[in-house]
Amino acid sequence: MAVTYxxxxxxxxxxxxxxxxxxxxxxxxxxDIKVVMSxxxxxxxxxxxxxLNGSTSNFSARFLIGDGSTVQTxxxxxxxxxxxxxxxxxxxxxxxxxxxxxxxxxANKSYSADAAVETNATGAYLTFVAxxxxxxxxxxxxxxxxxxxxxVQYSSASLYGIKNS
Amino acid sequence: xxxTYEPITTQTLGSAQASVTLSAISATYTDLVLVVxxxxxxxxxxxxQFNGDxxxxxxxxxxxxxxxxxxxxxxATSQTxxxxxxxxxxxxxxxxxxxxxxxxxxxxTNLSRSNKGAADVRAIVGLWRNTSAVTSITVIxxxxxxxxxxxxxxxxxxxx
Numbered sequence: 079m080a081v082t083y084x085x086x087x088x089x090x091x092x093x094x095x096x097x098x099x100x101x102x103x104x105x106x107x108x109x110d111i112k113v114v115m116s117x118x119x120x121x122x123x124x125x126x127x128x129x130l131n132g133s134t135s136n137f138s139a140r141f142l143i144g145d146g147s148t149v150q151t152x153x154x155x156x157x158x159x160x161x162x163x164x165x166x167x168x169x170x171x172x173x174x175x176x177x178x179x180x181x182x183x184x185a186n187k188s189y190s191a192d193a194a195v196e197t198n199a200t201g202a203y204l205t206f207v208a209x210x211x212x213x214x215x216x217x218x219x220x221x222x223x224x225x226x227x228x229x230v231q232y233s234s235a236s237l238y239g240i241k242n243s
Numbered sequence: 244x245x246x247t248y249e250p251i252t253t254q255t256l257g258s259a260q261a262s263v264t265l266s267a268i269s270a271t272y273t274d275l276v277l278v279v280x281x282x283x284x285x286x287x288x289x290x291x292q293f294n295g296d297x298x299x300x301x302x303x304x305x306x307x308x309x310x311x312x313x314x315x316x317x318x319a320t321s322q323t324x325x326x327x328x329x330x331x332x333x334x335x336x337x338x339x340x341x342x343x344x345x346x347x348x349x350x351x352t353n354l355s356r357s358n359k360g361a362a363d364v365r366a367i368v369g370l371w372r373n374t375s376a377v378t379s380i381t382v383i384x385x386x387x388x389x390x391x392x393x394x395x396x397x398x399x400x401x402x403x
Contacts, residue, residue, distance in 0.1 A: 082398075083248035109253075109396065110278065138361035142308040151308030153361045179280035179336050180394060188280065188334040190358040206366055208358030210334060242253040242396045 082241040084108075089235050095120050095228035099235045100221040106182045108239030113176040113220065115193075115235045118162045121227035124203070126158040126174060126193065129221045130211050139209035146202045159193020160203035161224060167197035171233065174205075181217040186210060247403075251275075253396040259284060259388040265397045266379040270345035272399030275377070279337040281393030283330035283384050289337055290324035290383040293351065293371050300372045301325045307357075307365025325369030328357030330384060335359030339369075344377040351377060 089099050104111065117126060128137070137155040162172040174193035181187060191207040222235060249272075252265050268275070279289065292301070303326045304318040319326070328337030339355040355367040371377075382395060 081246055082250055083246075140308060140310070140361045140364045142306070142314060142364050149314050151314050151364075153310075177336070177338065179278055185281070185392065186334040188336045188358060188360065190336055190338060190356050192356070206356065206364050208335070208360060208362075208364035210360030240248070240398075242250045242394075242398075 084239050086237045086239050091229050091231055091233040093231050095230050097228050098221050098223045099229060100219065101237045102219045104218050104220065104237070105239065106216060109242040110177065110179045110240040111181045111217070112238045112240060113235055114238070115174040115222065116171045117174065117233045118171045118230045119224045119227050120164055120230050122163045122165060123224035123226045124160055124163050125154070125225035126161045127156040127223050127225060128158050128176070128209070129156065129223070130187070130217050131215055131219055133213065136212040137209065138212070139207055142206045144204045146200065157207055157209065158191045158222065159205040159207055160195055162195045166195070166201035167199050170197045178217065183216070184214050186212045186214060187217060247401040249399050251397045251399050253394065256389055256391050256393045258391050261388045262381055262383040263389065263395050264379055264381045265395060268378050268380070268397070270376055272345065273343065273402040274400040275341040275344050276398040276400060277339040277341070277380065278396045279328070279382060279393070282332055282334055282390045283387055284332065284390060285330065285384070285387030286332065287330055287385040287387050288326045289328040289330050289357070290385055291327045291339065291369070292324045292381045292383065293373070293377045294375060294379055295381065296373060297323050299323055301369065303367055303369040305365050305367040307363065309363040310361070324383060325353065325371065326367055327355040327369065328367070329359065329363050329365065331359035331362060333360055333362070341377060347376055348374055350374060
């Protein structure tokens, strides 16, 4: 049986941090792609943001977020989910998953994202995100950034490809 | 290394259809993942039935948010199907995980995530009150159709 859920690449942030995590030259041989993240920000950034093929335009997203006491919704273009800011418990990294079906197709690209930040303290977020990139291009590169600052050392993201046959 | 995440079947619609059935699901996996992606002719719930059961044997609870209602939660019992998402005339995706689907001793539960751009995001838990192994899944577009080009893919996950 062929392997149909395959690691394409893992990127781990090195010493000094990184402003972004980028997957370039994504193969077009899968049906869906999935990104699994473990991230912490170097500053007060609480947003993980997405760009595709170098574009930051034509994105829309709706989020549902809870922080342990309140729940709220809103829209934020390019949003993937909440990240862990530097003010939260040291050495805690938030987890997130991003799923993009039919990423190589010719329709606009919808995505699903879930993110969780838990710190054994008041700093916590659980996020569901529905997103859309209104662009018919096949996705060939994917970049993650914070809304400010860097991802700290040991932050990581893994890109998987999933085939439907 | 053995493959533990395998495609079982996939369908791409060549024309609009009100429902899609994925059948002959073998019992060789532990869990199932259903990925639906595309557009519909209406903004309406997407429903799921198992093994052709149209009885009032389903229930679901959802947590979501949309542009009109803000944050919401609701539930329904003794339904003739499980809700797994809410469709859109714009591109959306709906991902359902069906746990321990092939055992013959427990009722079957599933978790879904449904996404349609900036309009709607939700998570839904569903229950089918039947101990039979799941051998087919019917995905139904309530009060409309899935559009041409919509894809339905079922994956199997093995615990070992």
